[in-house]
Amino acid sequence: MGLSSLYLVNPRSFPDKEAETRAAGAWDILNDARVCTSLDEALSGTTLAAAITARPRDLSPEVFDARQGALELIDRARESSVALIFGTEMSGLTAMEVSRCQIVVHIPANPDYSSLNLASAVQVMAYELRMALPKLESLPVTVTVAAEFDEIELLQDHLERVALRCGFLKPGEPKRFMQRMRRLFARARLEKEEVKIFRGILSALEKRIRPH
Amino acid sequence: MGLSSLYLVNPRSFPDKEAETRAAGAWDILNDARVCTSLDEALSGTTLAAAITARPRDLSPEVFDARQGALELIDRARESSVALIFGTEMSGLTAMEVSRCQIVVHIPANPDYSSLNLASAVQVMAYELRMALPKLESLPVTVTVAAEFDEIELLQDHLERVALRCGFLKPGEPKRFMQRMRRLFARARLEKEEVKIFRGILSALEKRIRPH
Numbered sequence: 001m002g003l004s005s006l007y008l009v010n011p012r013s014f015p016d017k018e019a020e021t022r023a024a025g026a027w028d029i030l031n032d033a034r035v036c037t038s039l040d041e042a043l044s045g046t047t048l049a050a051a052i053t054a055r056p057r058d059l060s061p062e063v064f065d066a067r068q069g070a071l072e073l074i075d076r077a078r079e080s081s082v083a084l085i086f087g088t089e090m091s092g093l094t095a096m097e098v099s100r101c102q103i104v105v106h107i108p109a110n111p112d113y114s115s116l117n118l119a120s121a122v123q124v125m126a127y128e129l130r131m132a133l134p135k136l137e138s139l140p141v142t143v144t145v146a147a148e149f150d151e152i153e154l155l156q157d158h159l160e161r162v163a164l165r166c167g168f169l170k171p172g173e174p175k176r177f178m179q180r181m182r183r184l185f186a187r188a189r190l191e192k193e194e195v196k197i198f199r200g201i202l203s204a205l206e207k208r209i210r211p212h
Numbered sequence: 213m214g215l216s217s218l219y220l221v222n223p224r225s226f227p228d229k230e231a232e233t234r235a236a237g238a239w240d241i242l243n244d245a246r247v248c249t250s251l252d253e254a255l256s257g258t259t260l261a262a263a264i265t266a267r268p269r270d271l272s273p274e275v276f277d278a279r280q281g282a283l284e285l286i287d288r289a290r291e292s293s294v295a296l297i298f299g300t301e302m303s304g305l306t307a308m309e310v311s312r313c314q315i316v317v318h319i320p321a322n323p324d325y326s327s328l329n330l331a332s333a334v335q336v337m338a339y340e341l342r343m344a345l346p347k348l349e350s351l352p353v354t355v356t357v358a359a360e361f362d363e364i365e366l367l368q369d370h371l372e373r374v375a376l377r378c379g380f381l382k383p384g385e386p387k388r389f390m391q392r393m394r395r396l397f398a399r400a401r402l403e404k405e406e407v408k409i410f411r412g413i414l415s416a417l418e419k420r421i422r423p424h
């Protein structure tokens with residue numbers, strides 16, 4: 001479908017004979033695949049990551065269907081790096097993995113049998129990305145600069161520190177608050193400038209909070 | 213994807229152990245598959261058959277892309293039987309087989325690598341048929357409650373107070389910061405619960421900030 005960049009997070013076996021056989025000629029993609037030891041490593045530098053899952057969960061990021069999701073991704077890809085995240089064949093994505101993504105993409109299917117093979121899910125998304133290509137050429141480019149994954153992670157850490165320091169969060173308490181903030185930041189598609197402002201106000205607060 | 217009717221024309225082996233394994237639970241479709249000795253037998257009673265092929269030929273029937281083709285098929289299926297015709301994994305459809313169909317459907321792909329696996333082609337077409345159905349099924353409904361205008365106004369005021377108190381904002385300075393926050397909150401489509409959390413953390417901060 002024209003995609004060329006493949007990241008593998010902790011593959012059980014790589015390089016792998018069966019993968020080579022199944023690639024059926026697309027060895028360039030397999031040869032250039034990058035192996036990462038964590039999802040965060042793979043997502044570093046991206047501004048929009050879509051978790052492809054059949055089971056959107058409570059407190060999950062904003063959910064799009066495959067077609068709308070492809071449009072969002074292609075739109076963003078004109079100015080920065082985006083990623084599609086697929087889980088394993090057997091168990092899909094964990095809630096933790098989904099929480100690292102800014103949007104969730106759901107592929108419509110028969111509700112009685114809604115879990116696609118990994119290969120099928122990849123095929124549908126790759127196809128939708130290709131179909132989304134020409135339509136967007138005429139849309140005006142927005143001039144904002146999206147914040148990158150790493151910048152938002154640092155913002156999350158900073159916010160947690162301040163929330164603990166002022167006593168809003170108690171150490172060791174469940175992290176539901178942070179999960180909610182993560183979801184909100186994802187939905188908001190934060191800009192670089194906005195992250196800078198938040199960091200600025202958090203720094204100003206940190207200096208003036210009386211220790212709890 | 214919700215399709216249920218499978219016809220096999222001269223299968224090399226049927227019933228087949230490997231097919232059962234690969235069906236991954238969709239045995240109803242496999243069990244009910246009808247075996248025919250010719251394509252014409254399989255097409256008997258249909259009014260619109262689409263040949264799915266990567267290589268539209270000279271003198272082929274009218275060519276649609278996958279999306280347009282699915283719309284044609286769904287439209288016709290409201291009143292009579294339609295069919296999608298797939299070739300073998302190794303050699304696809306013959307010119308003779310294509311000639312039995314009323315339309316040709318082409319799945320857009322990377323021109324340098326345009327031949328899809330049979331399973332991939334079936335997946336894309338089944339998906340497009342589902343998407344072409346009049347919106348039978350919408351996305352899983354999330355149960356969040358959007359914040360109202362007044363709640364966001366109060367949040368804005370609260371944020372401004374805290375930003376002034378900690379010295380991040382100077383009184384009388386242009387309100388560019390508040391404007392940015394307003395824009396961000398609008399984009400984020402804040403939920404009631406999120407506004408409550410923000411107000412909570414702002415209150416906790418307010419109590420602990422040393423006056424500037």
